Amino acid sequence: MPTMTYLQAISAALRDELRSDDRVLLMGEDIGVFGGAFKVTQGFIEEFGADRVMDTPLAESAIIGTAVGAAVVGMRPVCEMQFSDFISCGFDQLVTVAGKMHYRQGLAVPITIRLPSGGGFSGGPFHSQNPEAWFMHSPGIKVLAPSTAHDAKGLLHAAIRDPNPVCFMEHKHLYRRIKDEVPEGVFETPMTARVARPGSDLVVIAYGAMVHVALEATDDLDGASVEVLDLRSLVPLDRAAILDSVARCSKVVIVDEANMTCAAGAQVAALIAEHGFEDLDGPVVRVATPDVPIPFSPPLEQAVLPSVERIREACRELLAY
Amino acid sequence: MSSSRTESVVDVRMPQMGVSVAEGTVVQWRVEVGDRIGADQTICEISTDKIDTEVPAPVGGVVTEILVPVESTVAVGVVLARIASEARDPMGAPDSAVPSPADSALPSPADSALPSPADSGVAEAPHVRADPATATSGPNGAAASAEASAPLPLRSPRGYSPVVQRIAAEHGVDLSQVTGTGRDGRVRKPDVLAFLAAAAQAVPDAPLHTESPYRPDSAPPPGLGADAAGQATVLSRMRRQIGQHMKRSLDTAAHCTTWIEVDMSRVEAARARLGVTGLAFVARATIAALREHPALNAWLEGERYTPHAAVNLGIAVSLGADGLIVPVLHSAHELSVEGLAAGIGDLARRARSRELTPDEVRGGTFTITNPGQYGSIMATPIINQPQVAILDFEATVKRPVVITDGEGNDSIAIRPITILGLSWDHRALDGALSAQFLASLKRNLETFAYDQ
Numbered sequence: 171m172p173t174m175t176y177l178q179a180i181s182a183a184l185r186d187e188l189r190s191d192d193r194v195l196l197m198g199e200d201i202g203v204f205g206g207a208f209k210v211t212q213g214f215i216e217e218f219g220a221d222r223v224m225d226t227p228l229a230e231s232a233i234i235g236t237a238v239g240a241a242v243v244g245m246r247p248v249c250e251m252q253f254s255d256f257i258s259c260g261f262d263q264l265v266t267v268a269g270k271m272h273y274r275q276g277l278a279v280p281i282t283i284r285l286p287s288g289g290g291f292s293g294g295p296f297h298s299q300n301p302e303a304w305f306m307h308s309p310g311i312k313v314l315a316p317s318t319a320h321d322a323k324g325l326l327h328a329a330i331r332d333p334n335p336v337c338f339m340e341h342k343h344l345y346r347r348i349k350d351e352v353p354e355g356v357f358e359t360p361m362t363a364r365v366a367r368p369g370s371d372l373v374v375i376a377y378g379a380m381v382h383v384a385l386e387a388t389d390d391l392d393g394a395s396v397e398v399l400d401l402r403s404l405v406p407l408d409r410a411a412i413l414d415s416v417a418r419c420s421k422v423v424i425v426d427e428a429n430m431t432c433a434a435g436a437q438v439a440a441l442i443a444e445h446g447f448e449d450l451d452g453p454v455v456r457v458a459t460p461d462v463p464i465p466f467s468p469p470l471e472q473a474v475l476p477s478v479e480r481i482r483e484a485c486r487e488l489l490a491y
Numbered sequence: 492m493s494s495s496r497t498e499s500v501v502d503v504r505m506p507q508m509g510v511s512v513a514e515g516t517v518v519q520w521r522v523e524v525g526d527r528i529g530a531d532q533t534i535c536e537i538s539t540d541k542i543d544t545e546v547p548a549p550v551g552g553v554v555t556e557i558l559v560p561v562e563s564t565v566a567v568g569v570v571l572a573r574i575a576s577e578a579r580d581p582m583g584a585p586d587s588a589v590p591s592p593a594d595s596a597l598p599s600p601a602d603s604a605l606p607s608p609a610d611s612g613v614a615e616a617p618h619v620r621a622d623p624a625t626a627t628s629g630p631n632g633a634a635a636s637a638e639a640s641a642p643l644p645l646r647s648p649r650g651y652s653p654v655v656q657r658i659a660a661e662h663g664v665d666l667s668q669v670t671g672t673g674r675d676g677r678v679r680k681p682d683v684l685a686f687l688a689a690a691a692q693a694v695p696d697a698p699l700h701t702e703s704p705y706r707p708d709s710a711p712p713p714g715l716g717a718d719a720a721g722q723a724t725v726l727s728r729m730r731r732q733i734g735q736h737m738k739r740s741l742d743t744a745a746h747c748t749t750w751i752e753v754d755m756s757r758v759e760a761a762r763a764r765l766g767v768t769g770l771a772f773v774a775r776a777t778i779a780a781l782r783e784h785p786a787l788n789a790w791l792e793g794e795r796y797t798p799h800a801a802v803n804l805g806i807a808v809s810l811g812a813d814g815l816i817v818p819v820l821h822s823a824h825e826l827s828v829e830g831l832a833a834g835i836g837d838l839a840r841r842a843r844s845r846e847l848t849p850d851e852v853r854g855g856t857f858t859i860t861n862p863g864q865y866g867s868i869m870a871t872p873i874i875n876q877p878q879v880a881i882l883d884f885e886a887t888v889k890r891p892v893v894i895t896d897g898e899g900n901d902s903i904a905i906r907p908i909t910i911l912g913l914s915w916d917h918r919a920l921d922g923a924l925s926a927q928f929l930a931s932l933k934r935n936l937e938t939f940a941y942d943q
Contacts, residue, residue, distance in 0.1 A: 451679055452652060
């Protein structure tokens with residue numbers, strides 16, 4: 171099985187889909203000749219041509235709006251937001267038009283929006299956000315957030331083949347840092363959670379880049395048996411897997427890189443409070459970025475993002491409770 | 492007036508011991524008029540149709556009147572006695588640090604100069620604030636100091652987490668017995684699991700002979716034989732009540748008794764593993780059979796027949812020579828074998844120490860009696876009205892039995908066998924149903940996976 175980086179896995183998934191399905195086309199800013207801001211589509215325009223690897227104007231609402239129209243007439247567009255932050259410019263086309271199309275008119279909108287998200291590289295407040303919860307709150311849109319190269323490829327295949335609009339959160343910080351074995355060819359990863367490491371004393375629930383921070387923080391935590399649950403999919407949210415972990419471990423720390431209020435982890439906490447109450451042996455603890463913009467300054471950014479130390483401390487506190 | 496001692500007369504009434512109890516009989520007075528008594532001191536013993544209990548003094552003071560003579564039966568709420576209490580007016584407490592004219596008129600001025608411990612919350616406050624050692628212990632002055640010096644408060648049940656409470660309920664664990672290793676001695680899930688594991692190990696292997704859940708504390712005193720021969724005595728109140736109830740049941744119900752033999756091999760193996768009595772297994776299997784045949788989990792009152800979904804299981808507990816009582820394990824269908832064992836053990840223990848409340852001896856929907864400790868093997872128990880059946884579980888005895896294997900070959904094996912007897916009310920049901928119930932019970936006991 172070949173080993174790939176997270177970024178290579180995403181490129182491979184796109185290439186496999188373009189090769190196997192004529193309906194698939196890519197749209198985005200500088201994804202053609204330039205190969206994309208992060209070089210995900212490097213060399214694509216040479217293989218597939220400018221009709222299928224389309225450079226677009228700097229207009230996210232136009233990108234998504236065009237994709238919605240193309241999807242309705244049978245195409246399977248994959249849109250790249252250069253940075254996930256920029257999706258706010260395309261919000262109406264995604265949330266109001268794409269998300270409600272099936273409800274209003276019975277039409278499927280099989281579009282995938284790739285959202286390079288997250289901080290940790292001093293990108294500042296406009297290039298570091300984690301906007302997944304905006305779309306979790308909006309009916310009709312699926313939200314995926316892989317943490318490994320394996321899942322990035324499998325979930326991107328699943329997203330492109332899904333009949334619904336899918337927001338595919340790909341964490342920029344993982345692009346070239348994460349490398350793991352990825353099966354060859356097309357495979358779909360189910361939109362369910364994955365136990366990244368089994369344990370029995372406490373479970374840390376995370377997704378995206380925070381899965382790796384959680385694994386490092388709890389790798390050797392005073393001998394405690396700490397489970398790490400990688401959500402992988404935020405919509406649909408794998409309620410059974412979450413409640414199963416809670417039933418086994420009874421203590422829960424939920425980590426979000428996003429700002430604390432109404433983040434994905436808030437939904438997970440609410441789910442546990444309502445349906446896992448009888449299994450709890452302590453308060454549901456959340457670790458997230460405080461409700462502030464992501465600072466440009468490297469030390470300040472490191473101070474706000476959930477760190478190995480903060481997660482470790484939260485786990486220790488809860489284990490001792 | 493507000494801070495002075497006031498003498499008030501407090502009525503002691505016939506207590507409402509349970510929702511079903513309307514009246515009680517004074518059995519004995521423990522105090523006399525003029526006695527000085529403390530709060531909660533027992534002043535008399537009363538007996539209801541369900542239970543005997545003691546009446547504690549609601550306040551300390553002097554007994555001024557005893558209004559109900561021994562052997563009199565009065566309704567709940569009737570005044571039994573009066574106590575003149577010496578108590579501070581609680582509303583006046585904040586004034587007590589400032590001597591008032593009324594204070595100085597007290598016979599013992601020392602009382603106000605040196606506050607008693609009961610006054611410390613207010614009266615000592617200035618001292619605490621003035622003490623630099625304690626003043627630094629917290630930002631809130633007196634209140635913080637008092638907290639810091641006080642022992643850790645006992646945790647209330649509200650302090651237990653949901654999972655701990657759930658495990659405790661499932662296994663009948665008394666959480667006050669569990670040592671907590673969490674913050675401030677908090678009981679955590681691993682603590683209660685460790686407690687359960689230790690409890691399972693601590694129980695020695697029980698002998699094969701099925702034990703009754705209760706044991707006389709000492710050798711049973713001789714009955715009306717031996718020493719007492721020839722001396723007539725009057726039956727105790729409890730004996731009279733038992734007699735009335737039993738006779739009334741025989742007069743009321745059309746009693747029939749059906750027996751079935753049960754191979755207890757599986758139960759014996761499981762109970763050695765789980766460390767609980769055979770009765771808990773019979774109870775568990777009975778509950779499952781009752782859920783299958785709810786017609787036996789019922790009341791028949793005159794012509795009104797009421798089957799119940801919930802199983803409130805009565806367990807006959809011997810009180811030695813005094814008699815017998817049937818405490819009820821409410822909602823027993825929600826309990827595991829271990830939970831039943833713990834619940835039965837608790838009821839039996841409290842029955843013997845006369846700590847049951849009236850509500851704990853009422854509401855039963857089915858009863859098990861288990862007098863097998865002396866080796867008897869069959870009986871015809873009398874139904875506990877208004878229930879429609881009662882199960883008798885006697886000794887388990889090793890017997891040679893014929894075992895047929897899968898290919899139809901017979902052989903003789905030694906197996907622990909018990910004979911379960913079901914007395915049932917022919918007014919409510921017929922023999923076929925009682926036989927089906929016993930067959931379910933037998934199947935449950937012989938095939939249950941008790942670990943699950």
